[in-house]
Amino acid sequence: MRRPNSEGPRRPGTVDEFALIGLLRERFRRGGVPLVPGDLGIGDDAAAVTPRHGGRMVLSTDLVVEGVHVDLAVSTPEDVGWKALMVTVSDLAAMGAAADYVLLSVAAPPGFDVERLADGVADASGICGCAVVGGDLSAAAVLVVSVAAVGSVPDDGHAALRRGGARPGDALFVTGPLGASAAGLRLLGGDAATGPVPSGPSAAHRRPVARLREGDAARRSGATAAVDVSDGLVVDVVHLAEASGVGLALAVGDDAVAGGATRDEALTGGEDYELVLATGDPDALRAGFAAEGLRTPVPIGRCTEAAGVFTLDGGELPAGGWHHRF
Amino acid sequence: MRRPNSEGPRRPGTVDEFALIGLLRERFRRGGVPLVPGDLGIGDDAAAVTPRHGGRMVLSTDLVVEGVHVDLAVSTPEDVGWKALMVTVSDLAAMGAAADYVLLSVAAPPGFDVERLADGVADASGICGCAVVGGDLSAAAVLVVSVAAVGSVPDDGHAALRRGGARPGDALFVTGPLGASAAGLRLLGGDAATGPVPSGPSAAHRRPVARLREGDAARRSGATAAVDVSDGLVVDVVHLAEASGVGLALAVGDDAVAGGATRDEALTGGEDYELVLATGDPDALRAGFAAEGLRTPVPIGRCTEAAGVFTLDGGELPAGGWHHRF
Numbered sequence: 313m314r315r316p317n318s319e320g321p322r323r324p325g326t327v328d329e330f331a332l333i334g335l336l337r338e339r340f341r342r343g344g345v346p347l348v349p350g351d352l353g354i355g356d357d358a359a360a361v362t363p364r365h366g367g368r369m370v371l372s373t374d375l376v377v378e379g380v381h382v383d384l385a386v387s388t389p390e391d392v393g394w395k396a397l398m399v400t401v402s403d404l405a406a407m408g409a410a411a412d413y414v415l416l417s418v419a420a421p422p423g424f425d426v427e428r429l430a431d432g433v434a435d436a437s438g439i440c441g442c443a444v445v446g447g448d449l450s451a452a453a454v455l456v457v458s459v460a461a462v463g464s465v466p467d468d469g470h471a472a473l474r475r476g477g478a479r480p481g482d483a484l485f486v487t488g489p490l491g492a493s494a495a496g497l498r499l500l501g502g503d504a505a506t507g508p509v510p511s512g513p514s515a516a517h518r519r520p521v522a523r524l525r526e527g528d529a530a531r532r533s534g535a536t537a538a539v540d541v542s543d544g545l546v547v548d549v550v551h552l553a554e555a556s557g558v559g560l561a562l563a564v565g566d567d568a569v570a571g572g573a574t575r576d577e578a579l580t581g582g583e584d585y586e587l588v589l590a591t592g593d594p595d596a597l598r599a600g601f602a603a604e605g606l607r608t609p610v611p612i613g614r615c616t617e618a619a620g621v622f623t624l625d626g627g628e629l630p631a632g633g634w635h636h637r638f
Numbered sequence: 639m640r641r642p643n644s645e646g647p648r649r650p651g652t653v654d655e656f657a658l659i660g661l662l663r664e665r666f667r668r669g670g671v672p673l674v675p676g677d678l679g680i681g682d683d684a685a686a687v688t689p690r691h692g693g694r695m696v697l698s699t700d701l702v703v704e705g706v707h708v709d710l711a712v713s714t715p716e717d718v719g720w721k722a723l724m725v726t727v728s729d730l731a732a733m734g735a736a737a738d739y740v741l742l743s744v745a746a747p748p749g750f751d752v753e754r755l756a757d758g759v760a761d762a763s764g765i766c767g768c769a770v771v772g773g774d775l776s777a778a779a780v781l782v783v784s785v786a787a788v789g790s791v792p793d794d795g796h797a798a799l800r801r802g803g804a805r806p807g808d809a810l811f812v813t814g815p816l817g818a819s820a821a822g823l824r825l826l827g828g829d830a831a832t833g834p835v836p837s838g839p840s841a842a843h844r845r846p847v848a849r850l851r852e853g854d855a856a857r858r859s860g861a862t863a864a865v866d867v868s869d870g871l872v873v874d875v876v877h878l879a880e881a882s883g884v885g886l887a888l889a890v891g892d893d894a895v896a897g898g899a900t901r902d903e904a905l906t907g908g909e910d911y912e913l914v915l916a917t918g919d920p921d922a923l924r925a926g927f928a929a930e931g932l933r934t935p936v937p938i939g940r941c942t943e944a945a946g947v948f949t950l951d952g953g954e955l956p957a958g959g960w961h962h963r964f
Contacts, residue, residue: 356881357732357865358698360791360798363689372684373741373786375774406683415699417784448701454779458743460699460786465686472686539683555682 359445361413368465368472372403378455386500389425391510391518392457393432399542400459401440402522402585406540408473408531409463411442411524416459419452429457440522470531476555478537478590480617484562485597485609487526487586490545491573492516494581499572516570520585526606530589533600537590544582545612550622552588559616562624568610579624590615685771687739694791694798698729704781712826715751717836717844718783719758725868726785727766728848728911732866734799734857735789737768737850742785745778755783766848796857802881804863804916806943810888811923811935813852813912816871817899818842820907825898842896846911852932856915859926863916870908871938876948878914885942888950894936905950916941 363369376382376396387395401411416433420426426449437444442461465472478484496517510518523540530538539552545564553560569578589609591597601609689695702708702722713721727737742759746752752775763770768787791798804810822843836844849866856864865878871890879886895904915935917923927935 356801357729358696358735358787358789360694360696360733360735363695368686369689369695369739369788370684370686371739371741371772371786371788373743373772373774373784375743375745375776375784377745377776377778380776380778403683407686409684409686413695413697415697415786417699417701417786419701419703419782446697446699448699448784450701450703450706450782452703452706452780452782456745456776456778456782456784458699458701458774458782458784458786460697460741460743460784461684462695462697462788463684475682 363464367467370404370407370409370463372400373460374400376457387518389428390432393429394436394519396457396459397433397436398520398522400461402540404463405522405524405527406538408527409465411440411463413462414442414444416447419450419456473531473538475539475552478556478558478615480558480615482536482590482592482615483594484613485589486612487523487609489568489570490584491578491581492570493583494577495573523587526587529600529604533596534593535589535591539588541584541586544580546579549588557619559618559621561616562613564612568612689790693793696730696733696735696789698726699786700726702783713844715754716758719755720762720845722783722785723759723762724846724848726787728866730789731848731850731853732864734853735791737766737787737789739788740768740770742773745776745782799857799864801865801878804882804884804941806884806941808862808916808918808941809920810939811915812938813849813935815894815896816910817904817907818896819909820903821899849913852913855926855930859922860919861915861917865914867910867912870906872905875914883945885944885947887942888939890938894938
C-alpha cells in the first residue's frame, strides 16, 4: 500500500514494497516448493496457488517484534527471519498439517538488513517445504515481522489435530526434551550474535525447528490432541487440558529436560517448539514415529477425569507455572 | 509466540495473544462468512477451513504502520482496522478473486484500543464476505497492523486477473473516479478524527472499499489485466504496462476525477482502491458491469505496442508521476 508521507511515487533504490517483491523473487526462487504450472508466485497483486494436498486448508500467523520476542544483540537478522517462519509454521505442525505457502511482512527501521532476514526466511521455508508467495515491507521505528502460513491436511482419513481432542486416560508425550531455548538464551546472555548459522546452546534459541514431520506422524497414528511448546510446557499443556476438558497428571522425568537446561527451564522456559501430544494408543504413536525414523516421543504424564486438577509428580506447581484459569 | 522479556507465563487480563483470540472470537462471531460445519475457527493452534469456492487459492498481505500509512490524528482505531482489511482484500479484488479468510496481526503500543481496531476489521470483513479465522497480538513501540487474506477464484472457466495480461490495443478503464482519498486527507488536515464512521470527504481516505464485485465482474467479462490503485493511478498503471510488456496512451478525462479532488490528486494521489482494468472487449466489460448493477467503468486510454512509451493526453508527464523503470 501507499505511504502518504513519502514524496510522490516510489523510486527504484528505496527499500519499499517493490524492493521486497524483487528481493523475495530472487531469494525464494532457489528453494521451497516448486509452484504448480500456471500458478502465480510473487509479483502480482496477490499470489494464485493450487493447494498441494487438496484436503483441508490450515491457516496461522505470528508476530515477531524486536525487544519483545527477539533481541538483536543475540539474534542475527537471519535468525529473526528463520524464527518468524518457524514459529508460525509450528502452529501448523501442531495441527498435523503440512506447510504449503507463506506470506512475509516486514516493518523495519532504517539500516536493518531486510535481505539477511529474507535469507533466514528462505532457509527455514526450504526446510519446511513451503513456498514464500508474497509479502509487504514498510519503514517503522521498530522491527516487526509478521508471517502468515497456509497449510493443508491431506485427504487421508485422519483429521487435523486439535487442542481440544484429548480424553481422560490419554497418555501425554512431548516430541523432544525441553528447555534448550531458555538455556541457550541464558548462556548467550548479552553476547553478540555470532555467525549467520548458530551452533551449540544458542542454536535452540536462535534457530528453532517446527516439528512438521512429528505432527503429521502423530495425526496419522491416531493422536487425539496436540499443542506446540511456545509459551512453556506447563502453560501450553494447560491450554490443551482446558480445551479438552480434562485434568492433568504430569510426570516430567529427566529425559524430558534438554542437556544443559534446568528443570525449571524445561517446565516453563518456552520457545522449544516441540509438540505435546495426547493419545489413547501410545504404542501406535511410538510405532508411527519409528516408521518415519523420528525420535521416540518422551512420556510426560496422562490426562485425568477431573478438569482443572493438575499435579506435577504429585507435588507443588512450579512458580509461575499455572495461571488458574479453570 | 512467547515473549521472553515477560515475567513468566501470561495471566488473564494482560493484553496478549490469548486476549486477542478471545476478542476475535467475540467480534467475529457476529459477522463474516459462516464456517463450514466441522471447520475450526479461531482458538486452536491454527484455523482449519474448507475453501469456499474450491478452485484457485489467492493470497495477499499488507502492512499498515502508524506514521507511515495512517495518522492517528485523522483516523480512528476503527478506521485503521477497516483500512488494513480493505487494502489487503483490494489485492484479491484486483485478481478477480473472492475474499474467504483473513488473519489479523497487531503490534500495538500501550493504551491503543485494539478492541476498536477489531471492530473496524469486523465491519470491513462483513462487507467483504470473509471470515477472520486467526491472529496474533504483541506489544510494540509503534502500531503495526498486518493482514493476510486468503481468497479464491471459482472454477467458472475464467482465470484470475493478472497484471501482465494486457495486450496492445486493449482499452483501459478505471472502476470509479480517483483522487477522493488524497482530497479527503488534504481536507482533513490535522483535524481530529471524528465519528466512528466518517462521512463526506474523509470517508474515502479513512474507509476505502475493496472493489471485489467489480473485479469479479471484470474477470467474468473477459478483462485481460487488472491492478488496484494503491500507489496512484500513474504508478499503478505503469506496473500493469511493465508486467504486460505494453506501452500506454492515457487519456484521463474529468469523469475520472472525483468530486472535490484535483487532477493531480486523481493521477498521483493513490489509496483510492479503484481497479484499473484492461480489456479487448469494452462492450462486454460494460455489459458485465451493468448486469451486476455496478457503476459504468470510466475509460482512461489504451495499451500500445511500444513498451516503455507513455503519453498522458499526448503531453508531458505529471511531476513525479513516472519513475522511468522501463
